[in-house]
Amino acid sequence: MSTIESVVQETRVFPPSEETVKKATISGMAAYEALCKEAEQDYAGYWARLAREHVTWKTPFTKSLDESEAPFYKWFPDGTLNVSYNCLDRQVEAGKGDKVALIFEADDGKVTKVTYKDLLARTAKFANALRAQGIKKGDRVLIYLAMSVEGVVAMQACARIGAIHSVVFGGFSAKSLEERILDAGAVAVITADEQCRGGKNIPLKPAVDEALNLAVGHNVKTVFVVKRTGGACNMVAGRDVWYHDIVAGQSETCEPEWVDAEHPLFLLYTSGSTGKPKGVQHSSGGYLLHAILTNKWTFDLKDDDVFWCTADIGWVTGHTYITYGPLACGATEIVFESVPTYPDAGRFWKMIQDHKVSVFYTAPTAIRSLIKANEGNPATHPRNYDLKSLRILGSVGEPINPEAWMWYYNNVGGGRCPILDTFWQTETGGHMITPLPGVTPLVPGSCTLPFPGIQATIVDETGHELEWGKGGFLVVKKPWPSMIRTIWGDADRFKKSYFPADFQGKLYLAGDGAMRDAKTGYFTIMGRIDDVLNVSGHRMGTMEIESALVANPLVAEAAVVGRPDDLTGEAICAFVVLKQSRPSDEDAKKIAKELRDWVGKEIGPIAKPKDIRFGENLPKTRSGKIMRRLLRALAKGEEITQDVSTLENPHILDQLKQNA
């Protein structure tokens, strides 16, 4: 709440500089408003115009939008294209073959540059290798790779042959992999022997082996293994192939598979309010359009820019702002293998200086941890580096608190660079509410106004629009091209989660609370309204963590809530009832560690609860419902002033105040 209050009281306004306005593709508020108006009058026509201008089609579409099976919208349905063609061949054909596409900086600082021509050749070779293994259009391919040139190549190669990739973040466990391999019905996995992070080599391949052993009835025929470190790596005969062996004899040309605009480009699993992660399905044409537009308009990408998005390809940000968008705009971008604090907390600043980065996109959690590290260690402070190449800064993944915003603005941007606080989601494919650099006066902590064409608003629980100044549910009133198409294998869950009957099935429900400033109409995101937590910008379902905890033989019952945390935004707090009696203080510590490790193995280290508290029971109503609002108050360390008269067992509240 403190963040919301401080934003609501925020009075600092930073209008765009004249220079930025002059340079920007969307220049000035009038240009922005004209686009919004065009979309309001005819949204299907507006997006069709842009799709004709920005995407290269094999067969041009004749119909912009098919709403006959809403909310299963179909954009540009009779057009055909190939996404990899749009990212790579298109640049080479335009004479940019020798332009650097990727600047890969490895954990140890080693730099490799890949031109558009090279990237196309590498993608074609791997695409041919995939085809040679019998992988074809519509097949699902799971990618479990760290940040690497091969990661981008693997995704592009799938797109080239019309295979549907599903990238799983390298920090997820074998168990999470297994679940995704089965749900997606993957026929192949692309992985590496190990990954390098912060000077350590961390095995990747064993998790794939374990996942495939666990996944009863899976369809995986081939596992492609990139040799990253050359460390020990078990290869299963007849199933596992080395990436370098398999691409060696392949041709550097590969005819793209021309697919319908609606052909799924990828699935990306994300957390929802039930235990099972959802496979968010994105399209080819509509998704690509928004990836291009947001890179051109939000980041104002120009031919001479060097773009750096610090996200991992395991998250949607790495899809839209590393693998697809910047390449489809013909930009030069950085692919970064390491972590922001290795070898020291000056890594980001040194890389911006070395590569003359002009547009930089990162997460508030990274900023907050670097503030802490840099203010504590003046040697790595951004003031020691030449950051003059920067012209635009971005933020994504969670609300950026005004203090972090100001530090980022002054210390990294030198008070010259606009900060684009981009609100969006895995499901939306790209930016939804965001400032545009040459348009929007900035207010720290607010994501400001919708991207042109996105008709966002705030409604009450019955779907009625609220006046500015009132908090409610964030919704989108009209379909847009890069929206989620369905949840893989669960169309019903798609409808219920995003187009609920309460809103007559017509409004896209984002799952966030928001309010608009009474005067400016600027949006402020107030956080999730469902049981989804945001820890360091990573989405985690409380139910997922609860299921993992109760799967442990020691645990009888568990409830998980979030509590505010200065560094990670939210922290995971678990309330646990053991099958045995409530442990002594000493045992509690031991068991808590065991449970954290268990959750790390079940889901991944990012899901480990920060706090674990043991009770003989959980606070329940007489009808047996867990009172989560009490747990939230306990997690925050607040005195319980709420009405507990309906509580069956008030004495356990004292037990649950204590952290193990």
Ligand code: WTA
């Ligand atoms: C949150 C990440 C405030 C929000 C691209 C959303 C934000 C969830 C912002 C999606 C922002 C993302 N300000 N909150 N600028 N950006 N969020 O799917 O709660 O990993 O619903 O997509 O992150 O997380 P996801």
